[in-house]
Amino acid sequence: MPDKDVAVIGVGQSAFVRGYPGGIRELCFEAYREAMQDAGIPSKEIKALIVCCAPEYDKQRSPSSLIDEYLGLTPAPAFMVESLCSSSTTGFAIAYSFIKSGLYDVVCVLGFQKMSEITSQDVQERMGRGADVMWESPYGTSMPAYYAMYAQAHFANFGTKPDDLALVRVKASTYGQLNEKAVYRKKVTFEQVMESGLVSSPLKVMDCCANADGSSCVILASADRAKEFSKKPVWVMGVGQSNAPMNLASREHMRGLECARIAGEKAYAMAGVGPHDIDVAEVHDCFTIAEILAYEALGFAKPGEGPQLIRDKETYLEGKIPVNVDGGLLSKGHPIGATGGSQLRTIVMQLRGEAGAIQAPNAEIGLVHNIGGVGIYGNVIILGR
Amino acid sequence: MGFEKFGRKSFTAITKVGEYVDKLESGQVFTTHCPKCNKTYFPPRMDCPGCLSGSLEWVKVPDTGKLVSFTNVKYAPTGFEGDLPYLLAVVDFDGFRMFGRLVSSMQGTDIKVGMTVKPVVVSYENGQIAHEFVAAE
């Protein structure tokens, strides 16, 4: 049984869309409103606000202060955390420690990104600088290019094929069609993925998730406050974090993401569970290869055997470990700072038995794997009911 | 000054390892080594996290290395559109690894993980300079 010290008592998410028709403050309010209605608490109960986003997508500097004001949370202290695409699970880890330490009893973690303020090419330029700006970016780097090199290495080391990657996208679309908050809700066939154009070999257009605007909100509380407010608190069992060197050249191998493997080990150890105990998982599938790497990093498959899991459909709802049955980043879109909070929301709903058409059977323990940059930051969170 | 000449487009001008660019201009690819820790670093650096020394020495990169992985980029970030398509790679030199491009003449050739490549100095038409890698036959 998990230590019942810190619980999630409210979750919310905006629709993830191509171009949100409003400013960042309004975008943030969408997720906040849903999470506060879910938690059923007045705003005076929020003792601290952690805003999670990556810089340079919109013009607002120090956004946490503005958002604190717009949500009506001042004088509660607010600050921003950033770990690229894993910002909101980093915020979650800090919120956990705030509550565990007794400093605050209720904390709001709000992630957002409004990527549509700049062009898609400029987004790639920002992301390319989410790498070693001195020694890598001068060659013209981008997220697809980096993950493509991980894919190429996996192909060479383990015989993985483009077909295996396509199967991941087909699964994502199977569930993405059911998610009304997803940016991409069309059915995708195996042939469509295989016929889509190359972005950075071997990754094709349909191996990549879409940029999106979106926000997510997770409200955490101490055990006492959770019991006071919530009929279905979801408990934090494990929090694991790790970093790999930013520069690919400084990493020891390219067979998988070490930051994810180490974060997973830490989270499992803290929770006192192993891969076989996980009933449902959300992993960071910014690219199809990333989901296969996640299977292996988290121990759902042995190193090199991730492709077999998707070939056997073991990560579908009916399989032994349902993964990304909300459509994943590939369907939902990936508004950088909001992504981890969206993953947490899905797992919380699964553990409460409120996931509707995508409900995993008897989900008691769930896992979130959220990666910042190309395997730079690894966050793994394990939740239990 | 000096480092603004590194790569297709540099985002850094001042560094303690600016000599790297001087070495490239003389046709050589170097990196740094800590004699105390007997460790070679890439990217080159003047500070050793192992022994806290602040004066590492320049050493020549070996003549050949093995290709760890690569990609053929078809969609470029802002500022690199004119180079498309281009090849990015990680190369292992038995003790350290380097990041860079494979030379443009390798486009369309049979590139394989594990193949032997050698570092070369490439000058671009706008005066920029960088290390790249070429198949060693």
Ligand SMILES: [Zn+2]
């Ligand atoms: Zn040293």
